[in-house]
Amino acid sequence: MQLNPVSKLSGTVNVPGDKSISHRSIMFGSLAKGTTQVTGFLNGADCLSTAHIFQQMGVTINFMNDTTFTLDGLGLHGLVPPTTILDVGNSGTTMRLLSGILAGQNFSSTLTGDASIQTRPMNRVIDPLQAMGANIRSKNENGLAPLVIEPSQLTGITYHSKVASAQVKSCVLLATLYANSASTIIEPCLSRNHSELMLKSLGADIYSENAQVTIQPNPILEATTIDIPGDISSAAYFLVAGLIIPNSDILLTNVGINPTRDGIIRVLKDMNGSIEYINERTINEEKRADIRIRSSRLTATTICGDIIPTLIDEIPAIAVAACFAEGTTIIKDAAELKVKESNRIDTMVTELKKMQASIEATDDGMIIEGTHRLSGASLKSYHDHRIAMSLSIAALAAYGPSTLHGSQCIDISYPKFFDDIQQLCE
Secondary structure, eight states: OEEOOOSOOEEEEOOOBOHHHHHHHHHHHHHSEEEEEEESOOOSHHHHHHHHHHHHTTOEEEEEETTEEEEEEEOTTOOOOOSSOEEOTTOHHHHHHHHHHHHTSSSOEEEEOOTTGGGSOOHHHHHHHHHTTOEEEETTSSSOSOEEEEOOOBOOOEEEOSSOOHHHHHHHHHHHTTBSSOEEEEOSSOOOOHHHHHHHHHTOOEEEETTEEEEOSSOOOBOOEEEOOBOHHHHHHHHHHHHHSTTOEEEEEEEEOOTTTTHHHHHHHHTTOEEEEEEEEEETTEEEEEEEEEOOOOBOOEEOGGGGGGTGGGHHHHHHHHHTSBSEEEEOSOGGGGGSSSOHHHHHHHHHHHTTOEEEEETTEEEEEOOSOOBOOEEEOTTOHHHHHHHHHHHHTSBSOEEEETGGGGGGTOTTHHHHHHHHHO
């Protein structure tokens, strides 16, 4: 795809629904009794993989349009055995959360995914599930997918997670629904808490304090209505674009601002970004707001510590912002970037260097010297949707045209991304 620089961005964007919450609306709704009504669903490839898998296990999902559906939940013990291997596509969330659900079923299953998924670490969920008594293994005995899961009796555990990962935490929470005792998960710092909020709204007995959460087994989950806010991870690209492209003024509507996800807002404000919340409100326990962004002269910052889990998916976009900031931005404590859809440290450094950025990789992050100038280049997406969208924003602010190879991967989380960019250019 060819991308040309733009002189300004102006207008309103309705970013697509939150990917994390969309996954959970399907999964948790399937385990509840009754009909769950969902609006704001992200109709992207990852979330559709989750929907298809639960349809394979007997769940009826009726889509009224791309973002609205009803789902007839089967209860904790109502899923039926799949007749084929379950394929999560490119979705790590589906793979890891579903492992917890399948560990408690009375039938066998096998989980696989695309080539990227089969390189991503799965011992982080295999280990706690085995500690609970789950019969789960890596088919090739290498800690990677495919995963084979057989029926077993689960027992609750106290689990000290080595990483602040909502996927690991959610996996254990979901497995505990089928256990004979409670589980407590303790993280090094708090990861996103969408699972806790939604499970509580459905009737689970769950208690959270700081970076520790305890859940009781065998709840009766009752269906509810779920309104999904816009995804702050998708908003990130317009947050950055609005700040670095001169004369820009963008309004993003109904964006989720959950405190476990709003790290990018805090960082960009710390960098002197003009970002304003309008019409703040809370629906389904999830905070949301309209966000206004205006061009700003950014200053460098250091990003590390407990804020990292609140913006881990947004670091590629933040790296682009740092290229236009005055001074040296340091990103550290972000080694988790290495095990995403691509090694996002190496891929962003490699591609931004093509654009003449002053950027270096470290073991757990990046060091970026702001130059206020990038040059157009031939860029690769590495089949990673967040790399592709971050580089697209960099290209809009660069001097000279760029070409982005592999842009189709953006459909994973934001199928109308380029349409929304075009709308802001008109």
